[in-house]
Amino acid sequence: MRRSQLFIKTRKDVPSDEVALNAQLLIRGGFVHKEMAGVYDFLPLGLAVLNKIIEIIRQEMNAIGGQEVYLSGLQPKDNWEKSGRWHDDVVDVWFKTRTHGAKGFHLGPELGLGNTHEEAITAIARGHISSYKDLPTYVYQFQTKYRNEPRAKSGLLRCREFIMKDLYSFSGSQAQHDKFYEEVKVAYGKIFKRLGLSDSTYLTYASGGSFSKFSHEFQTLLPVGEDTVFVDKKKKMAVNKDVITDDVLTDLGLKKADLKEAKAVEVGNIFPLGTRFSKPLGLNFVDRAGQNKSVVMGSYGIGPGRVMGVIAERFADKSGLVWPEAVAPFMVYLVSIGDDSSIRKAAQDIYSQLTAAGVSVLYDDRDERAGEKFADADLLGLPYRVVVSEKLIKNNQVELKARTSQTPKEVKHDQLVETLVGTLVKTL
């Protein structure tokens, strides 16, 4: 992609009332546009990052047998009345509306914009699950959730409209469910590792509601986080402040003295549902012995947009964003310095060569000064910066610098592709 063609412009200033670092940098870099509090538009670079995150999650969901679906945002109220989650005093984040009535513009049936999809998927599953032979089975989706949060805040970390990956598992017994539940735990671990977050992300014990002792959250330690967790760094475990008691610690084999309090952002959670939804909605199956039973369910969420905000916030330095290679919108920011035709040609060659080698490049071909291009390279946070200039061309060299490094190194022009591809293969 040529920078001169790119839809967005970067900015030097951000709205002064925007305090969250992820929002400041993502807006300055033109990754997102804020539509209103807690509602963001994803622009080309931002969408590229979001899609990379989604693709990583998708691969790991497929790897454990998840089948992708896409459920509607508009939800009829009947399923939710059956589960008891329609009324506003039970779930207070609903956005609700109505259709037009059949005979014109009087009001028709009530609808809600889905804030989660347990009810919907359970109702659908009734038509497809009827025997132990159909179990276990797993479906997931990337879908937009709407939650009328009393207070959206912290940029992408708490939104009213956001994409969520939600996986639902259907099992024939608690044992069958538990087995998959553990597999999801492992899969989530892989996802956060690939996203570069594993060092700071902890499997965290949290409230399980009325159907099980615990649920599990994946909490990334960040000062901006809304959750408070107690972390045992050695055991790589944490406990949410909401559930911490002496009994819980004993159960988990944790000692108070080993725990450290920290702020964290919930980037994922996995939740045993038991028969909380299958019972009221009538999702049953016939077991081997011919007995009618309720399906045992679980739900498993990750918010890709929130994850993007967390990555932005966590790795940024004073010059701007720092994207891990796995989610960067482009791998290389190519800068040409000077307007001389030999420089332009050299830069164009490198652009073609890298692109041909499968390395994505954002080529800053604008007629701007070096300082401005460097500042943009830093702000946008692509993993590598390649510079072509008159001085370098004379020696048949180009300059290569990792975003995380202070010192550029000179590389022979004809070895750049090899060097870069080699570096990338190592890290991917």
Added chain:
RNA sequence: CGGGGAUUAGCGCAGCCUGGUAGCGCGCCGCGUUCGGGACGCGGAGGUCGUGGGUUCAAAUCCCGCAUCCCCGACCA
């Protein structure tokens, strides 16, 4: 939902106290000089001053209501 702050050009802000033709910086357009860490000169384009009412000869400015945004807290199925 309680408390505090804010709303003036695409973005960042001044002007308001003390009413009198709306200004600065960034960005944008044109010309020229520059060219390895956000250059400079000259000339331009761009604004229902969040919104509804009121006071006044006259309102960005004074008064009343409302909306929206940010922060702190409560909430977070």
